[in-house]
Amino acid sequence: MKVPRDISGALLESLKALGLTKYEALVYIGLLRVAGATATEVHETSGVPRASVYPVLDRLIEKELVSVSHTTPKRFDAIPPDRGIENLMHRIEADAESAKLALDTIYREKGPEVRGNQELIWTIYGEENIRTRLADMFKHAEQSVAMLATWELLQGSVLEVLTSVPESVDVEIVTDCWKGEQPPRFRIRLPLSESFHEVRSAQGKPLPYERSGVFLVDNTRTLVWLGSKSEQPSALYSESAGLVQFVRRHLASVTEHMSAAGQ
Template identity: 55%
Template sequence: MSEPREIPVHIIESLKSLGLTKYEALVYIGLLRVAGATATEIHEISGVPRASVYPVLDRLMQKSLVSVSHTSPKRFNATPPDDGIDSLMHRIEEDAAQAREALTAIYREKAEEHRADQEFIWSIYGQENIQGRLTDLIRNAGKEIRMVANWNLLSETILPLLRQARGAIAVEVVTDFWEGEVPEGVAVHVHRHCMKHEQCENHPPMENAGVFIVDGAKVLVWMGSSGEETSALYSESPGFVQFFSRYWTNIRDWVKLSNQ
C-alpha cells in the first residue's frame, strides 16, 4: 500500500465547505486512489490516526460517500465523485431548507414582538419626499381619509392628489378656507371666520401644514417652518394614530361649534 500523498489544501478546503471534516476529506480522497482498502490500509494511505479511521468511515457511509464489503476483513470503497458530490449537495440543500424555515419562524416572532412593543415614528425631510409619501398614502387609501390642513396646501397639493384616489374614498377635511366647488365624496368643515376670502386677507400667510389620517391606520404630519427645510412625521403605530385621530376629531368638533 502506498504512503500518504500530499493533497492540495484547496481540495480539502472545498470538501470542508461541503460539510466534511479534514479527516473525512483525507479518507475519502485516499479511497478514491485505490480499489478498496481495509481500515489499516486506509490509515496508511490517508495519514489519519488509526483510532479515528472507523469513526470517520461510519460518518462517510452515513453521507453516502463510502460503501463497505461483507468480506473479512471488511474493505471500503469510495463513491464516485459525481455521485458523492451530488449526495453532499443534496444534504446541504435539505439542511438549508430546514434552517431557512426555522430562522424565518424566529424572525417573524421578533418582528411581531417589535410591532407590539415599539412604535416607530419616521422623520421625512424635503417637500418632494413628503409629497411622494403623501401621494402613495392617498392613492392606496382603502376607505377613508381625514385631514386638517390650510387652504394653500390643500389647493396646491392635496386636491390634485385626491383626484387620483382609487375607488369611493370618504374624505373629510377641516381647513381655514375653501374656494370653489367641493368634490363629490368630500366633506369640508371651514372655520366661519374665513368662509369668505376677504375675511382672511389681513391674516398672515400660513405655512404649509397638515395632519393626514388614512384608513385609521396611518398618519402623516406635515410641518412647515419658516426659514427651515420642510419636514414631516409618519407612523403606523397605534398610539401615534390614536393621538392624532383624537386631535383631528377635537379640531373638527370645535370648528362645527364655532360655525353654529
C-alpha cells in the first residue's frame, strides 16, 4: 500500500508514537479531510485496503478519535485534532500509571539476590535521575531520614522532593544555613558560623562541593550527591552495609563536633 504523497513520514511517526498503527493514522488523517465519509470513501481517501477499513474504524472509535452516525450506510467523522490528541494523551497517561503501579509492585516484591560478600554501589548521573532516586527513597521511608547537605543543594533540588516523606517519619537536616521559615516537622540543625568553621577544620570538608549532600534513609539506604555550579552532578547509591555504616558514622561525627563546638 502506498502512503499518499502529501502525508509526511514524520507525521505518521508522531501518530505512531501516540499509540496509533500506520493504518489508524492514515484513516484518521483521511477523515480530517472529509465530512461524514462512508467506509468506501475512507478507503479511497486514506489508501487503506478495503478489508481493513472497518476494523481500523472500530479501533479509532474506541480510542475516541472517530465518531459514527446511526444511519445506513454508516458515516464516520474525525474528532477535531485538539480533542483527539488530548484523548490519546489521556489513554497514554492512564496506561503509564497502570504500568508504573504494576512494575513497582514487582520491584518491591523482589527478594534480595545472593552475591556472596559483594556490596553493590550504583553511580547515578544527572540531576533529574538523582532527584528521582532520592524521591523514591523519601517516599518509601518508614522510620527516619537524615541528611547533611549544603543549603544551595537543599533549596535548589531537595526540598521539593522532601515533601514526599511520610508524616510519621522522623526527618533531621544538618546544613550550613537556612533561609526563610523552617518547616516545623523537620529537625533542622544550623551551626553558628564559628562552630561550623571548627567542624570543617576538625573534619576536613564535610561537604566538598557547593551542591553536595549525604542522605540516609532508615539506616538501610544511602545516597551521596556530589556536584558544583560548573559540573553535572553525580551520586552514589547503595543499600550495602559498608557504605551505609560509613555514611551513618560520618553524620554522627559531624553532629558530635557541632555539639562540642557549642550547639
